[in-house]
Amino acid sequence: MFMVTLICNPAQGAMDPTLVENLRSAWGGGPAKWLAVGEAVEFEVMQKPDAFEAVWDDVQNAGVDLVILPTAGRRKRILIADMDSTMIRQECIDELADEAGVGARVADITARAMNGELDFDAALNERVGLLAGLDAGIIDHVIEERISLMPGGVELLLTMKSAGTYSALVSGGFTAFTQRVANTLGFDENRANTLIVENGKLTGQVGDPILGKQAKVDALNEISVRLGLSTDDAIAVGDGANDLGMLTLAGTGVALHAKPAVQAQCDVRVNHGDLSALLFVQGYSRADFVT
Numbered sequence: 001m002f003m004v005t006l007i008c009n010p011a012q013g014a015m016d017p018t019l020v021e022n023l024r025s026a027w028g029g030g031p032a033k034w035l036a037v038g039e040a041v042e043f044e045v046m047q048k049p050d051a052f053e054a055v056w057d058d059v060q061n062a063g064v065d066l067v068i069l070p071t072a073g074r075r076k077r078i079l080i081a082d083m084d085s086t087m088i089r090q091e092c093i094d095e096l097a098d099e100a101g102v103g104a105r106v107a108d109i110t111a112r113a114m115n116g117e118l119d120f121d122a123a124l125n126e127r128v129g130l131l132a133g134l135d136a137g138i139i140d141h142v143i144e145e146r147i148s149l150m151p152g153g154v155e156l157l158l159t160m161k162s163a164g165t166y167s168a169l170v171s172g173g174f175t176a177f178t179q180r181v182a183n184t185l186g187f188d189e190n191r192a193n194t195l196i197v198e199n200g201k202l203t204g205q206v207g208d209p210i211l212g213k214q215a216k217v218d219a220l221n222e223i224s225v226r227l228g229l230s231t232d233d234a235i236a237v238g239d240g241a242n243d244l245g246m247l248t249l250a251g252t253g254v255a256l257h258a259k260p261a262v263q264a265q266c267d268v269r270v271n272h273g274d275l276s277a278l279l280f281v282q283g284y285s286r287a288d289f290v291t
Contacts, residue, residue, distance in 0.1 A: 001071040004029060005042045005281050007273040008064045014038030015064060023055065036286035040273075044071060056269075065270050067281045069252060075282045077229055079160050080220050080246060082238035083171035083178055083192070085114075086256055087153050087185065087275070092177045093127050095146045099138050102130045115259040116241030120172065120212040125205075128195065132204025136197045139176045147177070149185070150256075152275030157185045158290040159279055166227055170219045172212055172242050191219055217245040237278060238262075254278055 004027070008015045020032055020041050029043040048068050049055070059066045084091045097106030106127045113123035157167060169182045169190040182190035194207035209215070216238075224231050236243070236250035239258040247253030247266055255266035256275070263269050270277045279289065 002045050002048050002068050003042050003071045003074065003283070004045055005035075005040065005067045005069070006059065006064050007040045007067070007270065007277045007280050008038075009272045009274070010036075010039045012063050012272065015041065016062070019059065019062060019064065023059075035280050035284070039286070040277075040280040042280075042283070060271065063272050065272050065277060067268050067270075067277075069268070069281060073232065073251065075163070075284075076160075076233055076235040076251060077165055078220075078223060078227065078234035078250075079156070079165050079167040079278075080216075080223065080234055080236045080250065081167070081169055081187075082216075082240065082243050083169055083181055084173050085239045086237055086243075087150055087169065087181055088177075089148050089150055090146060092142065092147070092173045093124075093131075095142045096131055096134065096138065097127065098146075099142060100131050100134045106130055111259075114240035114242070114262075116244075116261040120242045121210045124172065124193070124210060124212075128202075128206050129204040131195075131202045134202045136195075136200050136202060139195075143177065143180055147181075149181075150275050152273075152277070152279075153185055155289045155291055156275045156278055157187065159284060159288065161186060162290045166223065168219060168223055170211070170216050170246070172216075172240070189223075191215070213242040213245045216243060217249055220246045220249055235278060235282065237275070252281065254281070 024043050027045050027049050029045045032043045034041045056066045091110050094107045097103045109123050109127050112118045167187045169187040171178050171192040173192050174195050175192045178190040178192040193211050196203045196205045231249050232251035234250040235252040236246045237254040237256050254268045255262050256270050
């Protein structure tokens with residue numbers, strides 16, 4: 001059995017019930033259950049429809065995300081998340097670069113690296129090198145003035161933690177940011193790269209080893225073993241090419257507002273909803289959300 005979940009961004013308008021009923025009827029689905037009126041709905045089908053991709057394109061054009069997952073085991077016991085453009089709206093290194101006057105150059109490298117066009121480690125070293133000499137105090141300024149949480153993140157962490165989920169923030173960014181974001185949202189642990197500071201200024205270097213694509217996979221494996229669980233018990237979320245390893249390894253991998261190269265390799269793609277979509281695809285209703 002499979003559960004079909006449809007999610008929209010309520011700020012862009014309520015979901016059309018006719019769309020839901022037409023799809024349910026065409027696929028021989030069970031009764032529709034609204035998880036949040038006008039925002040998220042689910043119904044069960046016997047098997048994943050062959051026409052899934054074509055229908056996915058159609059509902060995307062209607063501002064709706066379509067997800068189909070096995071009904072069994074939907075609720076996960078591990079949450080592993082990327083930070084930049086996932087748990088927060090921004091790319092931290094781009095914000096630092098803007099303060100250093102090299103914003104456009106770094107943003108271009110970031111975009112290409114996240115789409116898998118550049119080697120992640122080399123791209124990170126190149127970008128951090130452009131920050132050499134920047135006052136380390138700028139980090140706190142960027143956090144306070146430029147960083148904002150992705151909508152739905154607070155509810156995601158509180159709701160899953162109330163159900164006993166272990167949560168890890170694993171980022172190719174920097175510990176100076178992940179520690180603050182993890183503390184704010186309530187992650188159980190965080191892992192990221194370290195910006196080297198000497199005499200109060202960034203040296204333009206990153207501490208070894210660099211946390212990239214493989215390190216995120218390793219983190220998921222290590223956490224699963226430590227907790228006596230399987231990677232199938234995890235839900236992972238990210239947007240960049242360096243997230244693909246953990247997204248494909250986790251029981252449910254969610255490409256959230258992801259780069260095209262990432263979406264092409266992920267079955268669960270959320271482009272209209274926010275982080276609360278991770279709760280809806282696990283069968284939580286908005287009435288279940290902890291706020």
